[in-house]
Amino acid sequence: MVFLLPDGRRLEVEVAEGVRVLDAARAAGIPIEGACGGALACATCHVMLPEAWYARFPPPSPEEEEMLELAPELSPTSRLGCQLRLEAGLEGVTIQVPASSLLA
Ligand code: FES
Known part of the structure; x- marks a missing residue:
């Protein structure tokens, strides 16, 4: 998989x-x-998916959607990184990490 970082790096x-x-x-x-730590009690693991990949993951639960509303830089393809598992068939997914999710 690929991570896109706020400074433009592609990992x-x-x-x-x-x-x-x-x-x-x-x-x-x-x-x-x-x-x-993944308890759905914050939104500090917020990431974004490209539109084409967004639909390939199981949809967010109502609890995740509620937490996402607290995420800065929220986008229509935002998810919480602790709720996304990389299952078979998701090889090559690109995940964008917003600056607001990184520890200073
Ligand atoms: S780590 Fe807190 S909701 Fe994901």
Whole structure:
């Protein structure tokens, strides 16, 4: 999969099936905040998907949608990185990490 960073860098990483996007980013050294560790109690793991990829993930739960409303830089293809798992068939997905999700 590929991470697009706010500074324009494009980071290509190998990720095992079933890993959450939040964990994949951290393993790649990207300091996504993810303050609640995936408990759906923050929006600091906010990421964006290209439109074509957005529909390929299971849709967000009502709880995720509620939390997303708190995310700065919200877009129509925003998701929470702790709620996205990289299942089979999602190889090559590109995930954009907004500056507001990175630890300072
Ligand atoms: S880490 Fe808090 S909602 Fe994802």
